[in-house]
Amino acid sequence: MMDVSLASLRAAAALVYEQMTPTPQFAWPLLAERLGCDVWVKHENHTPTGAFKARGAVSFIDWLRRTQPDVTGIITATRGNHGQAQVRAARAAGLTATIIVPRGNALEKNAAMRAFGAEVIEHDGDFDGAKAEASARAAQYGLYMVPAYHEQLVRGVASYGLELLEAVPDLDTIYVPVGCGSGLCGTIAAKEALGLSTNIVGVVSSAVDGAKQSFEQGRLIATETAHTFADGIAVCTPVQSALDYLTPRAARFVAVADDEIAAAIRALWQDTHNVAEGAGAAALAALMQEREAMRGKKVAVILSGGNLDMSQAATVLAGGTPAPM
Numbered sequence: 001m002m003d004v005s006l007a008s009l010r011a012a013a014a015l016v017y018e019q020m021t022p023t024p025q026f027a028w029p030l031l032a033e034r035l036g037c038d039v040w041v042k043h044e045n046h047t048p049t050g051a052f053k054a055r056g057a058v059s060f061i062d063w064l065r066r067t068q069p070d071v072t073g074i075i076t077a078t079r080g081n082h083g084q085a086q087v088r089a090a091r092a093a094g095l096t097a098t099i100i101v102p103r104g105n106a107l108e109k110n111a112a113m114r115a116f117g118a119e120v121i122e123h124d125g126d127f128d129g130a131k132a133e134a135s136a137r138a139a140q141y142g143l144y145m146v147p148a149y150h151e152q153l154v155r156g157v158a159s160y161g162l163e164l165l166e167a168v169p170d171l172d173t174i175y176v177p178v179g180c181g182s183g184l185c186g187t188i189a190a191k192e193a194l195g196l197s198t199n200i201v202g203v204v205s206s207a208v209d210g211a212k213q214s215f216e217q218g219r220l221i222a223t224e225t226a227h228t229f230a231d232g233i234a235v236c237t238p239v240q241s242a243l244d245y246l247t248p249r250a251a252r253f254v255a256v257a258d259d260e261i262a263a264a265i266r267a268l269w270q271d272t273h274n275v276a277e278g279a280g281a282a283a284l285a286a287l288m289q290e291r292e293a294m295r296g297k298k299v300a301v302i303l304s305g306g307n308l309d310m311s312q313a314a315t316v317l318a319g320g321t322p323a324p325m
Helices: 006-017 029-035 052-068 082-094 108-115 126-142 150-168 182-193 210-217 240-246 258-272 278-289 311-318
Strands: 025-026 040-044 073-077 096-102 119-122 172-177 197-205 252-256 298-303
Touching: 006 052, 006 150, 006 182, 025 150, 029 258, 029 278, 040 150, 052 150, 052 182, 073 082, 073 126, 073 298, 082 096, 082 108, 096 108, 096 126, 096 240, 108 119, 108 182, 119 126, 150 182, 172 182, 172 278, 182 197, 182 240, 197 210, 210 240, 210 252, 252 258, 252 278, 258 278, 258 311, 278 298
Parallel strands: 040 298, 073 096, 096 119, 172 197, 172 298, 197 252
Antiparallel strands: 025 040
């Protein structure tokens, strides 16, 4: 059973704050005018890696160094933000970091991981293929395979939920993008630890909606392809342990199309002058889809990351939708 007591989450948050400061949450009046409700944005695009994953990596690497001190290096699969976070935390702890990405991955995310000190290796196929390759290399080279979902990741990530909900405890609903699920589970854990009644809603791509289907049908359902430009939520096979935790606790799931995500990126640019990557804008896209149901309420969206490639940004700001990656 995952330890997500308030004391445990506060301890993990204290570790996170040794390497980064809390991110802001702002209520943006232009978004409120656009959507007819109070809209708070949790700015996880303001972390040292430009995405929320920086938090979980700190708590995970701390746990790894304490429990397995003989480990000298890590390996993991990523579309970018998880990898940046892990290599940053690993290198700070004196570990090597090898990152496997799908071929054709975002060039700027690859460059950022290398700048943090990773060996980045491209592998043919999608994220699931990269994960299998990382697992094989872990066994071959004696590296520790960092999963995309783990209790220690959830505990670290929950720190943004604590920050948001302690600053704005009367939120009706929070929309959270879902890849492997650490963000959604961490937000739920923070809400429950604080004893609040806020509805926590998961957001997926309509092209990669395995987590939504799994939640609604009560069994693990994977999608065959991940045709979305929102790489942070392009996960074909949901994580069973994440589903086990979130299924009885999440309020619902919303699926958003790439056109809706692109529109949300433009809205965030126009109304807040913040850059959001595809996954980072998915939560606002879901709120825009449900604006009538949320009218007059106090709502938050997690801007989970701002690592949008320049070429994608140019397409979106010109009114288009980037091609799936």
